[in-house]
Amino acid sequence: MPLARILALTLALAVAPPARADFPETLRDHILPGVAAFRDATAALAEAATTGCDPQALRPPYQAAFDAWMAISHLRIGPAEEDGRALAIAFWPDPKGLGWKQQQALLTGDPAALEPQAFARQSVAARGLFGLERLLYPTEPLPADPCPLIRATTSDLARMAAEIDAGWTGGYAKAMLTAGAPGNTLFLGGPEVRQALFTLLYAGLEFDGDQRLGRPMGEPSRATPAKAEAIASGRSLRNVLISLQSLRGMLVSLTPDAPRTVAAFDHAIALAEGLDDPVFAGVATPEGRLKVEILQQAISHLREVALEEAAPELDVGIGFNAADGD
Amino acid sequence: MASRRAFLAGLAAALAPRLTWAEAGSPAFLAAARAGDAYLLHGLAETGASLFALPLPARGHAAAAHPTLALAVAFARRPGTFALVIDCIRGTTAARLTPPKGRQFNGHGTFTADGGLLITTEQAAETSEGVLGLWETETWARVGEWPTGGIGPHDLRRLPDGRLVVANGGIRTDPSDRRKLNLDTMRPNLTLLSAKGEILDQVALPEALHQNSIRHLTLHGEAIAFAMQWEGDPAEAVPQLGLWRPGHAPVACPPDDTQAFAMKGYAGSIAAAPGLVALTSAPGGALMLFDAAGRPQATHRRADLSGVALGPRGLVATDGQGGIWAVAADGLQLLAHHPLAWDNHLVSLA
Numbered sequence: 001m002p003l004a005r006i007l008a009l010t011l012a013l014a015v016a017p018p019a020r021a022d023f024p025e026t027l028r029d030h031i032l033p034g035v036a037a038f039r040d041a042t043a044a045l046a047e048a049a050t051t052g053c054d055p056q057a058l059r060p061p062y063q064a065a066f067d068a069w070m071a072i073s074h075l076r077i078g079p080a081e082e083d084g085r086a087l088a089i090a091f092w093p094d095p096k097g098l099g100w101k102q103q104q105a106l107l108t109g110d111p112a113a114l115e116p117q118a119f120a121r122q123s124v125a126a127r128g129l130f131g132l133e134r135l136l137y138p139t140e141p142l143p144a145d146p147c148p149l150i151r152a153t154t155s156d157l158a159r160m161a162a163e164i165d166a167g168w169t170g171g172y173a174k175a176m177l178t179a180g181a182p183g184n185t186l187f188l189g190g191p192e193v194r195q196a197l198f199t200l201l202y203a204g205l206e207f208d209g210d211q212r213l214g215r216p217m218g219e220p221s222r223a224t225p226a227k228a229e230a231i232a233s234g235r236s237l238r239n240v241l242i243s244l245q246s247l248r249g250m251l252v253s254l255t256p257d258a259p260r261t262v263a264a265f266d267h268a269i270a271l272a273e274g275l276d277d278p279v280f281a282g283v284a285t286p287e288g289r290l291k292v293e294i295l296q297q298a299i300s301h302l303r304e305v306a307l308e309e310a311a312p313e314l315d316v317g318i319g320f321n322a323a324d325g326d
Numbered sequence: 327m328a329s330r331r332a333f334l335a336g337l338a339a340a341l342a343p344r345l346t347w348a349e350a351g352s353p354a355f356l357a358a359a360r361a362g363d364a365y366l367l368h369g370l371a372e373t374g375a376s377l378f379a380l381p382l383p384a385r386g387h388a389a390a391a392h393p394t395l396a397l398a399v400a401f402a403r404r405p406g407t408f409a410l411v412i413d414c415i416r417g418t419t420a421a422r423l424t425p426p427k428g429r430q431f432n433g434h435g436t437f438t439a440d441g442g443l444l445i446t447t448e449q450a451a452e453t454s455e456g457v458l459g460l461w462e463t464e465t466w467a468r469v470g471e472w473p474t475g476g477i478g479p480h481d482l483r484r485l486p487d488g489r490l491v492v493a494n495g496g497i498r499t500d501p502s503d504r505r506k507l508n509l510d511t512m513r514p515n516l517t518l519l520s521a522k523g524e525i526l527d528q529v530a531l532p533e534a535l536h537q538n539s540i541r542h543l544t545l546h547g548e549a550i551a552f553a554m555q556w557e558g559d560p561a562e563a564v565p566q567l568g569l570w571r572p573g574h575a576p577v578a579c580p581p582d583d584t585q586a587f588a589m590k591g592y593a594g595s596i597a598a599a600p601g602l603v604a605l606t607s608a609p610g611g612a613l614m615l616f617d618a619a620g621r622p623q624a625t626h627r628r629a630d631l632s633g634v635a636l637g638p639r640g641l642v643a644t645d646g647q648g649g650i651w652a653v654a655a656d657g658l659q660l661l662a663h664h665p666l667a668w669d670n671h672l673v674s675l676a
Contacts, residue, residue, distance in 0.1 A: 077627075081588070081627060083584055084582075084583070084584025084585055084586070087584065087586060087587065088584070092561075093559075093561035094561070095559055095561050095562055096562070123583055124583055124584060124586065185658065185659070185660045188647065188648075188649060188660070188663055191647075192629070192647055195629065195647065196629055199629065211560075211561075319608055319611075319629060319630030319646045319647075320360060320608075320630060320646035320667040320668075320669070321594065321608035321630050321631075321632035321645075321646045321667075321668075321669065321670055322608040322609045322611070322629075322630050322646070
């Protein structure tokens with residue numbers, strides 16, 4: 001039985017609490033289930049690749065794995081940051097096209113580089129979900145049979161997902177739950193855990209607005225639709241939507257008292273659901289760009305409300321030095 | 327006419343012995359902090375204990391410590407229109423320095439080895455052209471200025487032989503709202519000046535890194551280690567650390583591929599111990615260690631980590647949640663935890 005279910009049952013049996021939300025609930029309801037689901041989805045993808053490399057057959061489990069990543073991609077802390085895992089799982093943006101250059105070398109080079117240990121040391125840009133996107137949704141003919149590289153990439157991805165899950169269940173969750181205990185230098189108290197989680201939520205929204213939407217929007221006089229994320233797999237808008245839904249879930253698990261922030265989330269999510277522009281190609285026209293801009297503004301507004309309402313509710317802020325450095 | 331009280335205070339100050347850091351408890355560091363709504367300048371022991379806390383009228387930035395006397399110059403955040411000379415024993419303001427009309431303090435300064443002169447980085451408010459302001463330290467009168475050979479000078483260091491090295495950040499800012507005006511054409515540089523202010527040498531990074539603003543410095547053996555903040559595309563992986571041996575080209579020292587964005591393109595502070603250089607990034611929540619040749623050694627994570635300096639027992643770092651940490655190759659060790667937020671810089675009194 002997954003750890004998350006065990007925790008949920010244990011808590012339910014141990015106490016009959018009124019509805020509460022704080023970081024233990026965020027761990028139980030948001031983080032642990034999310035990293036477990038990503039572990040399972042990438043395992044399924046790697047398994048599918050061992051039985052056959054037909055891109056058509058691999059696309060559905062690939063999409064499922066990417067969906068699972070989008071539910072946790074904002075958790076840039078602890079296990080995801082170790083060994084640059086988050087970067088190796090999803091290297092985007094890649095403005096200089098480093099990933100594709102590296103992959104071409106891997107496709108045509110020494111097969112020993114695809115052995116698991118050697119592959120794990122390849123450039124982060126060449127691996128992970130965006131590496132797989134270039135192999136499963138190629139925009140031009142590939143220079144060699146991609147099957148060995150597909151297998152190496154899916155297997156490397158599943159390994160990292162399992163390591164992230166193991167990192168959380170094997171100690172990082174406990175470090176959060178025992179914040180302030182003697183010897184715990186990761187979190188010197190509950191407030192630091194809330195601060196860290198809020199910072200992740202806020203940074204996640206910033207990335208959605210500034211990068212996922214901002215890059216294709218470009219300038220008013222010059223939109224750059226080619227810079228959207230995950231165009232080949234058709235996921236640009238879908239990634240924003242899942243991110244917003246997941247961040248909303250994180251918020252409600254962390255505090256029960258931020259109704260305006262929840263409403264701002266709902267508004268942004270509704271806009272994303274209603275936007276008929278899956279890879280933001282519409283930004284090439286003024287009307288199309290305006291629609292995306294409206295979503296971006298809703299996310300900016302959501303960030304402001306989160307700072308005004310949720311942050312004080314959690315008794316946190318943006319880091320003193322991070323907010324205004326030198 | 328000066329009031330009687332002011333006259334007596336001035337007389338007392340003139341006659342009072344000038345006390346040394348020993349009388350202030352021999353702090354190892356100075357650090358500005360915010361506690362609730364109050365801003366303070368703390369003197370810290372090497373253990374992380376606070377020896378004194380003096381109120382500041384506004385958020386402090388870096389401080390300059392007199393080499394022997396218990397005097398600290400606290401700079402207002404840039405663009406700064408004042409600096410306070412603080413008597414750290416009496417807890418009083420010995421002097422308030424204001425830059426000349428049309429000049430702004432840029433948050434950093436250094437004393438000469440004998441403490442006779444304070445040298446401050448400043449820029450022209452309208453053009454951001456850099457100057458070093460010179461202040462003699464008996465009466466705190468401004469006695470001159472030297473061009474820094476660049477725009478937006480930030481940190482500076484005095485070499486053991488009296489020469490000065492200045493980080494010209496290269497960014498032209500709007501005089502009123504700090505908006506950055508010239509990111510497309512910016513050209514940061516490192517400038518070496520003689521003890522008399524003559525420009526001896528100047529270097530810049532290759533064109534591809536022209537948007538990497540050089541902002542903070544530390545001396546590291548024969549070299550000057552410098553820390554940068556990237557003003558270009560945030561998706562581009564760029565180094566935060568560089569090393570410059572005057573007479574040679576500067577060398578950029580990138581992090582490990584797996585830590586390419588750990589610092590989020592931003593180094594806030596830099597310090598060096600024998601064989602080790604440490605950079606901090608508050609936005610990244612990370613401290614990165616490099617060896618003497620600039621090769622990456624380790625990355626340690628801690629939210630809002632910013633100040634870092636060399637103390638008697640090694641490198642120490644401070645964070646915005648009140649933590650003070652000993653920095654070792656294998657991790658951070660908590661020395662002390664205070665109920666306040668340590669600000670950007672930790673100043674060593676070594």
